[in-house]
Amino acid sequence: MARETMRTHDLNFSSRPHVKAAAILLNGNLDMSLAPYGDHWRKMRKISVTNLFSVKRVQSFRAEREAEVAHLMDKIISQASSSPSEALNINHLLRCFTIDMLYTAVMGKLSREEEGRYETFRELIEETIALIGGFSLEDYFPSMGWLTSLLGLDERAKRAFRKWDAALSKLIQEHLTRNEGNLKADSFLDILLSLQKDPNTDMTLTDDHIKALLMDMFLGGTDTTNISLEWGMAELIRNPQVMKKLQNEVRGIAAGKSMLKQDDLSEMYYLKAVIKETLRLHPPAPFLFPRETIESCEIEGYHIPAKTKVLINFWSMGRDPKVWDNAEEFQPERFVDSPIDFNGLDYEYIPFGTGRRVCPGILFAVSTLHLALANLVNRFDWKLPDYMKDEKVDMTETPGATMRMKTKLHLVLEPRLWCWMKYFINSEVLCIV
Numbered sequence: 001m002a003r004e005t006m007r008t009h010d011l012n013f014s015s016r017p018h019v020k021a022a023a024i025l026l027n028g029n030l031d032m033s034l035a036p037y038g039d040h041w042r043k044m045r046k047i048s049v050t051n052l053f054s055v056k057r058v059q060s061f062r063a064e065r066e067a068e069v070a071h072l073m074d075k076i077i078s079q080a081s082s083s084p085s086e087a088l089n090i091n092h093l094l095r096c097f098t099i100d101m102l103y104t105a106v107m108g109k110l111s112r113e114e115e116g117r118y119e120t121f122r123e124l125i126e127e128t129i130a131l132i133g134g135f136s137l138e139d140y141f142p143s144m145g146w147l148t149s150l151l152g153l154d155e156r157a158k159r160a161f162r163k164w165d166a167a168l169s170k171l172i173q174e175h176l177t178r179n180e181g182n183l184k185a186d187s188f189l190d191i192l193l194s195l196q197k198d199p200n201t202d203m204t205l206t207d208d209h210i211k212a213l214l215m216d217m218f219l220g221g222t223d224t225t226n227i228s229l230e231w232g233m234a235e236l237i238r239n240p241q242v243m244k245k246l247q248n249e250v251r252g253i254a255a256g257k258s259m260l261k262q263d264d265l266s267e268m269y270y271l272k273a274v275i276k277e278t279l280r281l282h283p284p285a286p287f288l289f290p291r292e293t294i295e296s297c298e299i300e301g302y303h304i305p306a307k308t309k310v311l312i313n314f315w316s317m318g319r320d321p322k323v324w325d326n327a328e329e330f331q332p333e334r335f336v337d338s339p340i341d342f343n344g345l346d347y348e349y350i351p352f353g354t355g356r357r358v359c360p361g362i363l364f365a366v367s368t369l370h371l372a373l374a375n376l377v378n379r380f381d382w383k384l385p386d387y388m389k390d391e392k393v394d395m396t397e398t399p400g401a402t403m404r405m406k407t408k409l410h411l412v413l414e415p416r417l418w419c420w421m422k423y424f425i426n427s428e429v430l431c432i433v
């Protein structure tokens with residue numbers, strides 16, 4: 001059914017339904033991700049795919065990506081050494097990491113003083129996902145608008161919009177001042193601001209369009225990535241034999257290096273299988289993003305009217321025993337030597353969606369997931385805190401537009417000797433033992 005819907009009828013299923021909160025938050029859907037199918041969406045998508053998410057652009061961001069992962073490693077060591085008896089809040093560390101990463105992609109090199117921004121964006125992202133992903137009767141029965149007003153949802157969305165607008169206007173202003181008008185085509189903002197000035201583009205790109213696109217990046221690119229990493233770490237703790245096998249692969253290739261770089265990852269086949277398996281069992285967007293039909297059509301004998309809202313339940317597709325052996329088990333081996341990929345062409349495995357609306361950030365996301373996980377398991381041995389010695393990791397999921405762990409993951413680390421030596425003595429030579 002998913003194949004029929006997304007391949008044969010892809011165009012017809014390429015619109016997004018009207019969600020009132022999204023229209024308020026995204027300034028009348030000036031963005032790409034929740035915009036209805038049409039000219040505006042096509043132009044925004046072209047700008048993003050050509051300029052922000054091309055292979056060349058994602059590769060050119062590798063130094064910043066490596067620096068953010070190195071910063072995550074330093075933070076882990078510093079927290080663990082200042083309070084060795086306390087478990088690390090992995091959820092918090094990973095959230096800061098993905099927001100910093102996105103912030104760096106948007107702004108260019110991030111000064112450490114700018115890290116305080118984390119809180120502003122974290123709160124805004126959480127509130128926005130709750131508002132857009134929550135159920136509102138008015139979206140299904142427009143005559144119930146009075147109830148939305150009575151519950152104060154419109155006011156909440158307007159408040160969040162004003163906060164986003166202020167935070168993003170500040171970013172644009174600071175960026176212009178920082179570069180003193182001398183725009184280098186480097187970060188997302190550099191690119192968007194230079195396109196804004198380009199007389200040859202076929203699209204007017206106002207500051208409001210730029211802000212809406214930046215919101216897409218923060219909303220689409222942070223929660224999804226840190227949720228996947230947290231579930232991945234939880235599965236590795238629950239499955240020590242998988243952790244061991246992964247560490248053997250990663251440490252074998254690292255050969256004593258404390259920091260793995262992008263180039264070190266090409267031969268890490270098991271690492272890639274672990275990430276695929278994590279996204280199969282724990283897709284951060286379990287229903288992908290909602291779609292809406294443009295015209296009426298027939299699928300497998302069912303009549304689907306125009307403007308039907310469509311949710312694709314990839315969470316249950318990923319666990320379908322008719323498709324996957326031992327569907328509930330975490331077995332990355334199923335993806336080793338398997339041609340199945342997440343590029344949207346294998347319809348049984350679509351954690352990033354498929355067709356015209358497939359996630360444009362796949363390469364950006366996957367490069368981050370691979371690099372972060374490889375370094376987390378190369379550098380440290382992880383275990384549950386002593387107070388949880390006899391318990392299992394709580395794998396309960398929270399329902400919603402994104403599927404998080406209900407109980408935030410806390411872990412203790414057993415650093416390998418050379419990590420500590422590097423930290424205290426700061427000598428690269430000592431790492432190569």
Ligand code: HEM
Pocket residue numbers: 032033034045216217218220221222224225228283284285288289290351352353354355356357358359360361362364365
């Ligand atoms: C593990 C990480 C990620 C997952 C699992 C994920 C998943 C998805 C899914 C399921 C969709 C909807 C596809 C559809 O309707 O068929 C989507 C769309 C989108 N994603 Fe991602 N995503 C991830 C990371 C990112 C990143 C890093 C960015 C950007 C920085 C991003 C930006 C977007 C945008 C802008 C859209 C809307 C595309 C459109 O409507 O044309 N995503 N993503």
